[in-house]
Amino acid sequence: MAENKAIEFSSDTLAVAKKIIARYPEGKHKSALIPILHLAQTEFDGWLSVEAMDYVASVLNIKPIEVYEVVTFYSMFNTKPVGKCLLEVCQTSSCWLRGSDEIINHIKKKLNIEVGETTADGMFTLKTVECLGSCGTAPMLQCGGDFHENLTTEKLDSLLEKMKIKNERSTYLKSLNLSS
Amino acid sequence: MGKKLLLEHINEPGIQSFEVYRKKGGYASVEKALKTMKPDDVTEEVKRSGLRGRGGAGFPTGMKWSFIDKKSGKPRYLVCNADESEPGTFKDRYLMEHIPHILIEGMITSSYALGANTSYIYIRGEYMYVAQILERAIDEAYANGFLGDHILGTDYSLNLYVHVGAGAYICGEETALLESLEGKRGNPRLKPPFPAVAGLYSCPTVVNNVETIAAVVPIVNLGGDEYAKIGVGRSTGTKLISASGHINKPGVYEIELGLPVEEFIFSEEYCGGVWKERRLKAVVAGGSSVPILPAGLILTTAKGEPRLMTYESLADGGFVTGTMLGSGGFIVMDETTNIVQNLFTFTRFYRHESCGQCSPCREGTAWMEKILHRLLQGKGKKTDIDILVNAAKNIEGNTICPLGDAAAWPVAAAIRHFRKEFEEIAESTTEGKKLEIATH
């Protein structure tokens, strides 16, 4: 964890944030809150600390409580640090029918963690999530913006291996390109 | 082969790009509407088409559009609902990912009809990569003069933006979606006022599903009457069905409304039958919220008629022996499926997704989950079944938004049609025989 990194957007990110704000009518800048929180979570190591939330409030010129309210409502925002690879395994009906329990149990055993826990090396966090719109390619997990579908335990093994070798933080946002 | 109106060019290489999409006749509806039709003429065609909302409720789209307050002097908005979070539903993702321009085209033509000069596509945050596909498609549309000021040299101007959510099923409910789009928690609003009068930023707003908006493209191109010839009765046109579960060929299929359910499940053109040569046990035909039906009742109605993929036929028999077309999330279960455990996954979902505003939903979903969990763990009693029925009954109709109903119906239906399985679990599960059940 980059403990001492200043909680502040890079100039590129700040420019994107400004562009997002401009998508909403005059005076309705609060609409940009969720998209900008995604920027913040990407930039600040995959989670939103109180400092990060306060910073977002200052960027949008709204009260910190307005940010806390929102962050705690939406499941994609992490209010605690997570591993570099947040493994979000879908456990809803269509995935369960095709073996999501097996996937979850396999990860638990292999990484020696329970749901909600992070491996000691800070590499993986396991989370169960609800239907991600991959029901036709079940079972599945999402890691950052990537969907890993039609999973088997073998596929899972090689996936985890690849992630370990790559050793990078996965993020939902892959690029900051926005339409003009 | 049924007619394909939305997925006609799905296998065309490069159809994701403006260039190929345009070559295949894309954006013709924008040219036709902006150059030869008045906004109200477009609405009229949509009315004539008989198109019903593809997001789940099936409300007639043309009628919804005609409710928008055009006299308020405030800006009007069209907001596309791409939140797609109803378990079993993945058609919007498929369409946006593979043919993003059909949604952009539909947004332009529909916004013109409504007189909206700014429109938004609200997409669930988990579909971030799809949002980025849409951003690129929108860029291309601007570059080619289909968005921005004076589209195609006319007086009509439109800005279109993608807005990402951050994980919350409730934001698919249209007023929660608007709250979320305003940068707030997704708590549904009390209605009235309806969005047509006071929606986004208290301005007149129409919220439509991705597929509904895409369907406007063929409707304008063909004319409403021609579109209405497809389908059966009040179920006109084609529908995207997301097929999942225990079938040989899961995926998204465009069907002509009116296709027999049996053909959909068993023909090679669609689901290709139940997997592993097993028998069909049950189907949830329209996304997790609609009543589950056992094999017999999904294939034929209680009157013994073949069940068709239409709003009316699926609903035949009401909730006693029928179900709903809903979002078209078609989940198939084979003979080995434990219905109680499947229901548990649904109930856990609704408990997780309840926004917490209304006590019957917030508390009721948690109770139902707890009771189902206890049953599955071998700690239940037979009386738990009636407690479940009662809890469901007390949620239904007692909440601000229909999430409560959506949570209650699956419980009521599973017990209605599979009560014996609940009883068996309640009786047979002494400590030693505990069922293996995930408790994440």
Ligand SMILES: Cc1cc2nc3c(=O)[nH]c(=O)nc-3n(C[C@H](O)[C@H](O)[C@H](O)COP(=O)(O)O)c2cc1C
């Ligand atoms: C809890 C809940 C979740 C919903 N989720 C969605 C959704 O993900 N996508 C959608 O289009 N409609 C969803 N709806 C329906 C919307 O409220 C609304 O009716 C729909 O977007 C209208 O569009 P349509 O008329 O084109 O179907 C949901 C409704 C409820 C009550």
Ligand code: FES
């Ligand atoms: S049920 Fe897992 S993606 Fe839909």
